[in-house]
Amino acid sequence: MTGTAFLTAYIISADGHARALEQSELTKPCQPDEYKWVHVQSDAPDSASILADLSVTSAISDALCAPETRPRAMQLDHGVLIYLRGINKNPDADPEDMVSLRIWCEKNLIVTARRKDRRLLSVQNLQDDVTSGNAPTSPSDLLLDLVMRIADRIHDAVDEIDEALIAFEEDISLNKQDRQSLADLRRQAATIRRFLAPQRDALDTLFRFSGFLEQDQAFFLREQTDRIARYVEDLDLARERAVVLQDELRNRIADQQGMRMYVLSMVTAIFLPLSFLTGVFGMNVAGLPGTESPGAFTLLMSAMGGLAVVMLIAMLWKRWL
Template sequence: MQAQNHMNDSAPLTSKLWSVHVDDNGVTANDQLTDIIKQTPEQGFNWVHLQADTADAWDTMKHLGFNDETCDSMCALETRPRSIQINEGVLVYLRGINLNPDADPEDMVSLRIWFNEHTVISARRKNRKLLSVQDARLQLEAGGGPTSSSQFLLELIEKIAIRISEVVDSLDDELTTFEAEGGMDSTARYQLSLIRRKAAAVRRYLAPQRDALDTLYRMTKFFDQQQAFQLRDITDRVTRYVEDLDLAKERAMVLQDELRNRIAEQQGMRMYVLSLVTAIFLPLSFLTGIFGMNVAGLPGTEEPQAFTYLAIGMIIVAIVMLFAMLWKKWL
């Protein structure tokens, strides 16, 4: 736990990314952050977005009115998707697709959200921006966003789910393309392994995120009937994404097995052809070995046409061997 510093409204908050009030009149800046979680505006809600890994992040959250337990939870280094009631509100850990430069999409970004009836406080780590949060802010500034904290949370979860669906659909498209092309080179084998790793990495956080949303759905006092239905719909979609990822992993495994079988079949066919060629040339090699010995008494050494007779005999032997293989259906 970090040491607490007594802060005032004029103290610079390096952890604060933005703080706004949202109501029917639009979005306005809100610098009155002291005990903001206890404020009850006449309409709308307050949204504070923070960077959770700055030097003053813990003190900033204490300044907002959180207790020590909630401050520790919001500043945790590692998070796993879940939903818990804490500090007279709900703390939700979510994971979103990482679309930052030079980042892998499956390296999912952690987003911490605490909300109650009048306040939403979200936090992320440095260089781990989530485009869904940026989209939500732009929507509010454009005047088309929700004016209640619970509806805003649902809209934000919806945007996160949409970007997850894009990655899941992309993996499905890659597998479909691979199935259609049926490549068998080393690049294709690497591509299948990469798809399996991506699916496993996304599913690692998506499965507990489904459970977190299901737990959030059961907290009925924070949502009206329509919002609860919307949250259930999002939860069902996330469940389908998890199932799609499981299916993608299985499809990749089946394709890898098929690829190995096809490669083994090709190798076996090549070895089979080599065996047949060896069988044909084995008696010919025996004859050339016999007549190639440099010893006295070898038949045909004094006959001018001996080589011709031997060559014809070897051709006849090869033809007989070939017809024998055809008769045995070895070819």
């Protein structure tokens, strides 16, 4: 069906085995030891009707289909609504253009929603595990598995930024391409951090929801929250390191330009008296000495050369050069 919001759906049993569902089977009820996972496209025309078939209220449906989201968690009615952001690994995408994943989790149902062409590898990898018979045994376990997989991708992105900064610190150059790459790294770290800070707070809020998680699940979520907090700190440090490197680049460029101007000033100082002599003897007035002498030109050039050598020696003695 063209433009359908339905992407994938599974009925998952307590032993981790899953069975794929067609769109026409979404209204089929689960057994007491089963739950349903439905993955939808939130900006498709029929997204609201599919969510209504799952008995999702209109308020929650509107929240899942919201065009813009920031990471946060809310406990509504009999379930939990959480917005997360994951690293964008789609072709020709910037990693800092983080993909929004909207999740509604209740006792026997978990709904995940994303926008068109905004796939998350974390969700795809989880789908592969589900189809291979290694599905999480409850909706809250599936939610925590998604949180972990998203954190793993974030870890990879933060490591890439760190390795790139280490490469710059070991061999920083003054070419325009490296300066642009360093600026891009700083922008990437700032953009990812912009979403990770509220995501850390959202996971912390989820941890505090009463009755939603069991004790071992709460400990696992706390560990993932601490991971996100560390990544936020790592990105803050990466930005500071990028600023230091940019300052070092600017200082090197300024030193290089200053040295060039200094050399030009010394050359100008050496040739200044010679320019004065050529100006004097180039005047077309009567009375200039040597105008009638055949050896006057040779004498003047020798004197000017000697003067240049004397000034050069004086500058070297003064350690100006």
